[in-house]
Amino acid sequence: MKRSLPLRLSKNGPGASMMQASVILIVLIILAYILSSGVFIQPTNLLNILRQNTMLLIVVLAEFLVILTGGIDLSLGAVVAFSSVIVVLFQGYGLGLALVMALAGGLLIGLLNGMLITYLRLPAFVITLAMQQIVYSVAKVMTNGAKIEHSLNGAMLNMRLTQLYKQDLFGVSVPIWFCVGMVLLVSVYMHTKYGYYIYAIGGNDKAARMSGLPVKTVRIMAYVLSGLFSALAGFLFVSRVGTGDPDTGTLLSMDAIAACTIGGTSLAGGKGNVSGTVIGLLVLCVLNNVMSLVHVSPNIQPLVKGLVILIAVYMNNMKSKGDN
Amino acid sequence: MSQPIFGNQLSSFVKRNGSLVVLIFLFLLFSLTIANFTDSRNLTAIMFQSVVTGFLALGQFLVIVTGGIDLSQGAMVAMTSIVVSVSMMRYGAWAAIVCGLLAATLLGFCTGLLVAKTTMPPFIVTLGMMGIARGIAMMLANAKPVPITNDTFKLLGSERIGWVPVSAILLVISALIIHYILRFRRIGRYIYAVGSSESSARLSGVNVARIKLLVYMLSSFFCAIGGMIWTARLVSGSPVGGYNYETESIAAVVVGGASLSGGEGNVLGTMAGVLIFQCINSMLNLTGINPFWQGAFKGLLIIITVAISGLRGRGKLLGSRKGAKSV
Numbered sequence: 001m002k003r004s005l006p007l008r009l010s011k012n013g014p015g016a017s018m019m020q021a022s023v024i025l026i027v028l029i030i031l032a033y034i035l036s037s038g039v040f041i042q043p044t045n046l047l048n049i050l051r052q053n054t055m056l057l058i059v060v061l062a063e064f065l066v067i068l069t070g071g072i073d074l075s076l077g078a079v080v081a082f083s084s085v086i087v088v089l090f091q092g093y094g095l096g097l098a099l100v101m102a103l104a105g106g107l108l109i110g111l112l113n114g115m116l117i118t119y120l121r122l123p124a125f126v127i128t129l130a131m132q133q134i135v136y137s138v139a140k141v142m143t144n145g146a147k148i149e150h151s152l153n154g155a156m157l158n159m160r161l162t163q164l165y166k167q168d169l170f171g172v173s174v175p176i177w178f179c180v181g182m183v184l185l186v187s188v189y190m191h192t193k194y195g196y197y198i199y200a201i202g203g204n205d206k207a208a209r210m211s212g213l214p215v216k217t218v219r220i221m222a223y224v225l226s227g228l229f230s231a232l233a234g235f236l237f238v239s240r241v242g243t244g245d246p247d248t249g250t251l252l253s254m255d256a257i258a259a260c261t262i263g264g265t266s267l268a269g270g271k272g273n274v275s276g277t278v279i280g281l282l283v284l285c286v287l288n289n290v291m292s293l294v295h296v297s298p299n300i301q302p303l304v305k306g307l308v309i310l311i312a313v314y315m316n317n318m319k320s321k322g323d324n
Numbered sequence: 325m326s327q328p329i330f331g332n333q334l335s336s337f338v339k340r341n342g343s344l345v346v347l348i349f350l351f352l353l354f355s356l357t358i359a360n361f362t363d364s365r366n367l368t369a370i371m372f373q374s375v376v377t378g379f380l381a382l383g384q385f386l387v388i389v390t391g392g393i394d395l396s397q398g399a400m401v402a403m404t405s406i407v408v409s410v411s412m413m414r415y416g417a418w419a420a421i422v423c424g425l426l427a428a429t430l431l432g433f434c435t436g437l438l439v440a441k442t443t444m445p446p447f448i449v450t451l452g453m454m455g456i457a458r459g460i461a462m463m464l465a466n467a468k469p470v471p472i473t474n475d476t477f478k479l480l481g482s483e484r485i486g487w488v489p490v491s492a493i494l495l496v497i498s499a500l501i502i503h504y505i506l507r508f509r510r511i512g513r514y515i516y517a518v519g520s521s522e523s524s525a526r527l528s529g530v531n532v533a534r535i536k537l538l539v540y541m542l543s544s545f546f547c548a549i550g551g552m553i554w555t556a557r558l559v560s561g562s563p564v565g566g567y568n569y570e571t572e573s574i575a576a577v578v579v580g581g582a583s584l585s586g587g588e589g590n591v592l593g594t595m596a597g598v599l600i601f602q603c604i605n606s607m608l609n610l611t612g613i614n615p616f617w618q619g620a621f622k623g624l625l626i627i628i629t630v631a632i633s634g635l636r637g638r639g640k641l642l643g644s645r646k647g648a649k650s651v
Binding site: 116120122123125126127129130131132133134136137138140141144145250254257258261267268297298299300301302303304305306307309310313314317318 | 393395438442443444445447448449451452453454455456457458459460462463466467567568571574575578583584585614616617618619620621622623624626627630631
């Protein structure tokens, strides 16, 4: 099993689509360099791009794992909002507890998603859409619809939490460590047995089941990881913004799906890789960054973003059409 | 279609129109237990609230029957509302209505073209279109709301005959037309054919690309109508409104018994789906339950309906589109 799968990966994995995304990224970077007259390429700006998009990166990796199984997770943004509320509510009792509670919440939601999708065989799109509604609703009930800054025991926001995002560790800012750590974690996961199984399931569910792979476990794991990652993103959200916001992240899943698709991950599952996905994310991030650097009116920004998504995915699909 | 026939017409009707049964059950339950639920005022309110989602769901239903999805609906509503309100200041109400319909349908044409002529998934195409439509709305309006001063146009959102809103009558007529087309016209059967198996449809000589183009144009067209009613009710065009309206229409279509893999469902069920959600909203309002629970009710209802229909037609809803398409 393990022998044959990497062969398949080398054909579908780091192949065509990633090239397309890289080309777009390079073109964008060159454009950014020219338009911003060099400001873009300065290390502070580059690090800023990463720092500002740590949350998005984590969420994109979560979405990547789910999409690779042939599913989709629309509840990511809701989990981020929910866990941001949980973190603020519990940080008065200690940061560790707050993080654990948030992760437990994310795990539970992911587990529910996964169980409903695998055991009842319900469509992922519908279940995670419903879960999104439920989770947002619960988060809003908990805070009565408002943003919150106080813990359950009335304590103000823990300084250590808000400092976390600004701190440096070994000369590199903490959120960047998170970025690197998560990318490494997912890359390693993709090279374990379970990672290979994800490709097998996404590529052909029936064949994977027939060959005796633990299809259900692997699929549930993807949703659980997605919930956990989103919960972590919620924790970082509080650290960065300083509030628990039950309304945040409504378009986060959409951005995440867009990044995955730009990076060559197929929505049908079984096709894509971590580096491509990261490049897809960078396309969106660089685009946002350069638009604000050269003061593109925020009114035009959604239009430009929409066009870039369409062009990028169009290029991906042109290539894969030629392949087949 | 694949369900076993029990010989009992009633049971097969119930199976085909589960959402209608749920709607009737909820309606009876609420009218018996909640004091003012069947008040003509409340019924009018429910209808007013259903109309916009109703139009969106009608368009979304057509797209979903072909196996696609339209995420650009909310942005399309915002764009129509801005196109209408901006053009109304110069050219008057009728010209503005024509402009709104044309603008949305044109954008729908682009969506349809991309879906039909390329291999890009509809999810991504309409996601991109969502940004484009939103951007056009923001640009035209400079991110500010545009007031509506034309009194004739305002009537679109408030006029009633007895206690029935005119906009609701418009919705019923549109739904009946779509129902008739889907049931009795060749093109309607083609729409189902594309959804249940695209390759079979193509092999039997259906022009699949044209059908796809048509449904995305119709979806945007209905967004335009819904968007105008929405604008008339708000008395201003809003470039930032309409977020996540597509979620509501998708939810209504799914609860209405359509399958996201395409080829299933009917208009009646979709309309019942829209009304179910509005009845629940109205119930929450009247009983004074924390309105923030709304989403939880919605989500649970979606999961329950899908679970019931999924357990019923096991093979069809396996989740993987490959299984569903190979009829």
